[in-house]
Amino acid sequence: MVELREVEDEHFVNAQPAPSDDEDYTDTESEISGDDDDDDLDLEESFYERIAALKDMIPLKQRTYISNGFSKTYNFFSKGFTLGGKTLWILSTSALVLGVPFAVAITDEQQVVEMEKEMKMNQMTTDALTPGAESVLASPQK
Template sequence: MVKLHEVEDEHFAEDQVGPNKDDTDYADTDSEITSSDDDSSDDEDNNNDTFEETMYERLVALKDMVPPKHRARISAVASGTYNLVSAGLRFGGKSLWILSTSAIMLGVPYALAVGEEQQMMEMEKEMKAQQLASSGLSSGNLMEQMEQQGQQQKI
């Protein structure tokens, strides 16, 4: 019979360096603030000659001013807002695509059919007007008699 014995790695048994559950005395700064004037004047001379700080580096350095709990909350709100806006834009884009393709597939043929129908109705009206005009010319005496009767009734 084989007996298994678990050997724990020393690396996993040690506590890891990092923030504890309560972040009261947690600060993730890598540098310490010194108050000596000699060091600061030397650092300013050296920094001006060899290193120019970019705007991104300045913004990254500002993270030390905000506590980790507040940073996590700000990050959660920002990511939630981003997800909400991106989902809304995706939904809006898909909806716009559906509406535009539906309008093209259904609306254009409908508009063409309505236009043809109106054109046919106008042609029928013109044909009726031509028929009335041609029948009126052939029976011109009838029209004259009707006009005379209208004038007599006015008197």
């Protein structure tokens, strides 16, 4: 048969000292520097080390789930941006290959139309100045 016996911890057996009374001591001229010492100890730990220490707090199954979620999201946006970039490249080069010659053709056509208008205006001016003379551009009369 097993016999159970209570073992008391020495920490609880020893009497704890009472807090000292600091009410009698007043020193308003000195600066408290105890807080500065604590801050120096925290600065030695890098941000990466803090994040790495958090992995122990999250169970492996949850970490795997979160990691897979981030990986899928990254892959989705990566493929989306790649496809978008390729589509934009195809559209822009097609617009340049087809659009520039079309714009040049339209400009040439407008120049031809303007030249025809100018020639008609010159013919009308010549006819107005010399009413009985034949125009070079006019067809001969029979």
